[in-house]
Amino acid sequence: MTLFPSSTQGIPPVGDVPRHIAIIMDGNGRWAKKRFMPRVAGHKRGVETVREIIKACVQRGVAYLTLFAFSSENWRRPQEEVSFLMQLFLRALDEEVAKLHENGIRFRVIGDLSPFDPQIVALIQRGEAMTAANTALTLTIAANYGGRWDILQAMEKMLAVRPGKRSGFKETDLTDHLALNYGPEPDLFIRTGGEQRISNFLLWQLAYSELYFTDTLWPEFDTAALDLAIASYLRRERRFGRTSEQLQPEQGRSATAGKNA
């Protein structure tokens, strides 16, 4: 069922554009604080960045964009901030999904939806159904998502479909049930806002992703900043365990694409 090669069981294709970019959109609160504004003003402004980055990814031929919007640990924030984020999510779902559809974008949400307001869940389901056949870009929003939650829920499903089986599992037995089972592993992981950590994002899938950290705060992360991240990615040599010498004949990047050329 898994359609894409695993970075540990096979060698994923390496092209001129990262096929899947996953982003931890961090720094909204600090952006607002710097301007003597409430933290939530930073979240509002962050939505504008989301629009710009989606558009830039479509233009650049990125096939999958995955954005971390709310982690399973973000419930620990002050209640007013959590409710504001929920309202913002609801409003974005209501106003933006039709526009995504007009632009040929497939919309998906990953995460544990059980604590969300039924109105939010209904809008997610409607948006996913409406955009299911679109091919310009697959946009995934990670909401109440945690990498550990994902691995555990996948393990439970894996065991449920094979009652009695205790050993001899293959990677795909598990990965078929990960929330992001419809996409390849991220080629490029970006975290804005200066922190250099994964914060329980896609723990399984980041095994061989190229990691890019920038001090730019999410509301200030624009197309030019995205291009810098992609340029950095293109200079990396993705060896997947092999030696540099082994790569030369097979990596098909253009002469301008840095070390992998």
Ligand code: IPE
């Ligand atoms: C990221 O920005 C958005 C969410 C986690 C929802 P933050 O709100 O974490 O901003 P900082 O890190 O406090 O600046």
Ligand code: IPE
């Ligand atoms: C990670 O950002 C989650 C999202 C961007 C949604 P946080 O700001 O919550 O991460 P930590 O707590 O600094 O690691």
Ligand code: MG
């Ligand atoms: Mg933060």
